Amino acid sequence: MKLKDAREDGFFNNSGLSAHMEDYLETISMLAQKKRVVRVKDIAKKLNVKMPSVTVALQKLKELGLISYEKYGFVELTDEGEKIAKRVYSRHSCLADFFENVLRISKVEADSEACKVEHHLSPQSCRQLKRLVDFVNSSETDGKWKDDLFAKMDERQLCELKEGDRAVIVRIDAQGELKKRLLELGFKKGEQVELIRYAPLEDPLQVKIKRYNVSLRIDEAKTITVMPVKKLESNANR
């Protein structure tokens, strides 16, 4: 909602920079830590844009006094630029941490989600998010609730699995006829299933249960709650 705001608050952030400019800054900062010098080419690669786009962005950042850079030269952050980059980066880590350790999605996806969301989060939300992550991560507050939370967060509906995933059935919410049919097919709590394949439009999905291949419609698969089994990736090639 509020498109104009999207321009004022969404694209342009606390730093006064657009989301894209913040990305450039963040990238420069990251590269500066890894490499001796920061080059246009590297920035372009990291941000997945072409070099001319980088050149233009650098010129703008230079005008803003956030980097020092001469034509054909290397790029360095000024103190001011470094400060903003740090802030942007901390927001990013906070989010990535949240996605990974609270929402419990894979590290890679957590990072990618953080990238997409990071420029749009207010400092306040960021602080609150940090409090939440700290609470969940803190070992003081251990106890059953945390196991409960993680169990809940790790549950999926059968149709959320990817091809090849295996999982154990936790619960079946189907009623009446459907429930009966699913039970007959062998779906019951504790049973292991493997998602074989989705049909082109994702609709019927093929599942393996007790050595049988069964075809389910998405609406049917939605009633089945499962807990994925971690694949031992290192065993994959044996």
Place this chain on the structure above:
Amino acid sequence: MKLKDAREDGFFNNSGLSAHMEDYLETISMLAQKKRVVRVKDIAKKLNVKMPSVTVALQKLKELGLISYEKYGFVELTDEGEKIAKRVYSRHSCLADFFENVLRISKVEADSEACKVEHHLSPQSCRQLKRLVDFVNSSETDGKWKDDLFAKMDERQLCELKEGDRAVIVRIDAQGELKKRLLELGFKKGEQVELIRYAPLEDPLQVKIKRYNVSLRIDEAKTITVMPVKKLESNANR
């Protein structure tokens, strides 16, 4: 990170629409529920843009088959448009719910944050977020941890308060000289403070404690953790 993606995945979402187009769709859907007819003017007002911008957007949405609309006529969503709007809206509510009931920021701010973030969240994250909110909201899993969580989430550092806010001191993390000085000024656990005013650049902030006005630097105020006291707004005019 990944600017090009920002275009492919950030601005253009699961629906294949840009964030702004999703906003238009969502707004139309909301207005359609409240009003007899949806007019350009209302959309413009809601989205905080001028009418010509709306006209242009509507033309595009029409081309995409998401709304039916004739020049100078009213706007209606097609089935396809309605479907997308619903999806967008459910993502929005999920986020707003999260910001309000898990991160525990005010309803208004929760909604505004949701608006800014909503277009950038994958369906997967959305589902996980929903699981988290459900877990926190569910009354089954009651018990002390929830109180602990809320207590933690409701804590603020003194310098996070707004002018006029009152709060009770929960903890002081200062060390050595600073701690001594704060204690001398009357800052201690259980004491009530009121944030009077920030200096122009937010730096020294003026706090009232035990009828005294005290000036603190931000770094000092950061060491003081407080629990805001809800103002009884309805009493304000008496």
Place this chain on the structure above:
DNA sequence: GTACTTTCTTAGGATAATCTAACATAATTT
């Protein structure tokens, strides 16, 4: 030290959004 390769910049064009100003249609009032 000339020639090739890599890296970077400039120029010019595209797109998606915004806006203002001016004009067109519809609705309301008299």
Place this chain on the structure above:
DNA sequence: AAATTATGTTAGATTATCCTAAGAAAGTAC
């Protein structure tokens, strides 16, 4: 029914991105 007001559209400009193509500078190789 004519005049006025409200609403909506078109035209044209602006901004922030991106891109490709072509040329310039720097680095490397023989």
